[in-house]
Amino acid sequence: MAFGIGDLPRMISGPVGLASRLRSVTLALTFTVLLVMQAGSVQAQSNSIQELAAGLAGADFNETSRIVDQIAATGDSGAVPLLEALVAGDLYYRKSDNAIFIAERGGAGYLLTDPFSGAAAGEAGRRDVTKVRVNNSLRRDIRSALGGLTLMSTDADVRLDAASAILKSRDPEAIEALDQAIAAESDDGVKLVMERARAAAILNSDSDESTKIVAVETIAQKADQEARSILLAVAEEADGALRAAIDKAVASVEASLALWSTAQNIWYGLSLGSVLLLAAIGLAITFGVMGVINMAHGEMVMIGAYVTFLVQEVIRTQAPYLFDASLLIALPLAFVTAGLVGIAIEQGVIRFLYGRPLETLLATWGLSLILQQTVRTIFGPTNQEVGAPSWMSGAFELGGLTLTYGRVWIIVFALVTFACLVVVLRRTSLGLQMRAVTQNRRMAGSMGIRTTWTDALTFGLGSGIAGIAGVALSQIDNVSPNLGQSYIIDSFMVVVFGGVGNLWGTLVGALSLGVLNKFLEPYAGAVLGKILVLVFIILFIQKRPRGLFALKGRAVDQ
């Protein structure tokens, strides 16, 4: 029984609620009597949590409550595991020496853990230990004590969690603890949440109107769904100036929420647009630059996705620690594989069909069927599982937006791929030759460019890019033999919409179609939105048959 009179002032001024403070005073008085009775055992006055906790052994509810309050008063976050165990009913004391342990069933009876160091403390028989009992009112006390302690924790994340918990519970008893915590807080982000939590608690308490109006303003500063629900919850009971303030705050929160939801739509649109861009970017080369209608383009994307799958399979069995790098390893492999398949197709079929676009279309459609069936024969018709590396999972918040890392990376990846392609076409000798051959084949040939070779490389480049698009799309789509089919029409739409032969047109086309699609979705639904976009493109092509950014100059027509 390590407890002294000297603790009383601390107890009274401690960061605990009013009610428990009053209770503490009365309890302290009774305890003085107890102290006199046990005068012999009174030890040096100490407030360390270890010693306070020792008193829990054999304590009744009142005593436990008092000790909890005292522990809370110490503000020592080292007591958090102890209190958590207590509230969960996992705290026991050993009968032989009254030592306190966190115990869980195991071994002969219980496995013991020291509540402060977290170190294992051996085992105990079922009859050797007794539970420190708690009841419901005690649990409430402990929770609020825990809130106070965690608010003062040295770990910023723990403090943030505690503040968020109070923001959810809006418990008026936490106001004082929050006041203290805010005064001591050094982290701006955590402080903000604490102030919000305090404001929410104030709105829930019986404070006067002017305090509450200030609190309303605090809450409205960050416009999110939570602010809206907090405000709407108190709006019911409020009247007069407070009601007006709340209504105003709700209106401003809702306006800003609408703004954020527009931003979110744009984000989703860009995200969809980047997927379209990835799918179409290779086609912008084969169709846009070379003029080859490659209906097997989607299958190149599929090949890229399957390469990713294979890479992950090998990594899973051979070198699991490389899993996070699996996509990076898959990228070059997918590029080379799809590129080689593309070159083979060009050499084997397409080069015999130059100048006959409609036949090319049919032949490549046939090739796409063969490629699909080949993959189906090798891997089976079912979806293959492709995992996401850790750096692609999770999400973060930006203002009122929730952005998932996967989508962010895909947008970044699409733009980087696009930029690389532009650089290759504009700045390398291969790009120069490609453009020369597509602009005037015979003249390019006269200048010493091996036109047939350039054709094969160009087609290989377009296919390879489709392959690396497959690596990215394997993250958001089912990897199945039909993967490519779902992209082929969209890809052609993007290239035709943007303007054939114009890479920038493809970029603008993909992103604007993506955004358009996402803005139609809330009004029309996903399927109807897509239909409307298709109809829009069909009509658009009537108006501008050469796309959004048509190449200037005399059209080479017959």
Added chain:
Amino acid sequence: MITKRLFEFTGLPGLLMLLALLVLAVYVPYANLVLEKGSAFHLDTSAVVLLGKYLCFAILALSIDLVWGYCGILSLGHGAFFALGGYAMGMHLMREIGTRGVYGDPILPDFMVFLNWEELPWFWYGFDQFWFAMVMVVLAPGSLAFVFGALAFRSRVTGVYLSIITQALTFALMLAFFRNEMGFGGNNGLTDFKDVLGFDLQAQSTRIGLYLLSILALIAAYVVCRLIVLSRLGKVLIAVRDAESRTRFIGYRVEHYKLFVWTVSAMMAGVAGALYVPQVGIINPGEFAPANSIEAVIWVAVGGRGTLVGAVIGGIGVNMGKSYFTGAIPELWLFALGGLFVFVTLFLPKGILGLLSNLKRKRAASEPDGPGTEPVKERA
């Protein structure tokens, strides 16, 4: 005299095909109805239905050949017109079910009762009348083709661009028909038909009747195509196919010619779809799938584009192959189909009929006194 005129009209392949169709029209009902089950020449009713299906596909192939082979418009969306005709027919058959449906509603088809619809949507009005449905069979695909074609041809969308937007058209229609709210049965489409004009659809006699009707329709479609192709208008179409700008510069309103043949072709495809639906007993949005339309194009390519008989041969032949492969070795069918696409475009640019006429020319050229005509060099 008449036979000579007929021969001039059809040409040798056409005459042979018409004769073959007449033989089929007589032989199949005979083999099915009269011959004993044990006989080697007996045909099951299921085989009759299958043949009827092929005939519908042949009509679809003819309609594609008319625009592609003679006017150079490669449509990757003819399946849409086929399906629209099929839906028009299906809607009539649905209305004819009446109270015999699962829910027994005298007016609403089963799927509408299932979706808790209170009354018939306006676009279902009139489909209880057979004549109205028949008008819609040609009018629905026809008007869609007219509007689409008028827009596309006026703004001179040609070549692969046109192909791609026709594909987008059928894709959009597929998505639309998959929606329950559209009022066409959504995913499941229209099915559970009972009878047509009072004849039980399951009855053997009805099936033979539909089969004969398909043969008649095919012959009629062939005659219509032939009339168009042989007329002066047909010559202009071929000119458009071979050199569109030149034809325009000479003074022809190219888009009018294209629009006419495009619309006729779509109506023909609609008729094919309307005959197809009662024979297979179902129409669903899958018929709009772009893959179906492209497959239909390859029928024409295999048989020989620009030869009407070739389209019919391709339409029937490829589908017989499909039935065989998907039954016997299903995993090989896509390889075979894909290979067919590649092989035909690379090695048989004029299809089977083109190959035959080339052989004939070669033989003629190798004979010293033969009339040896030089192969006409045509632009693709």
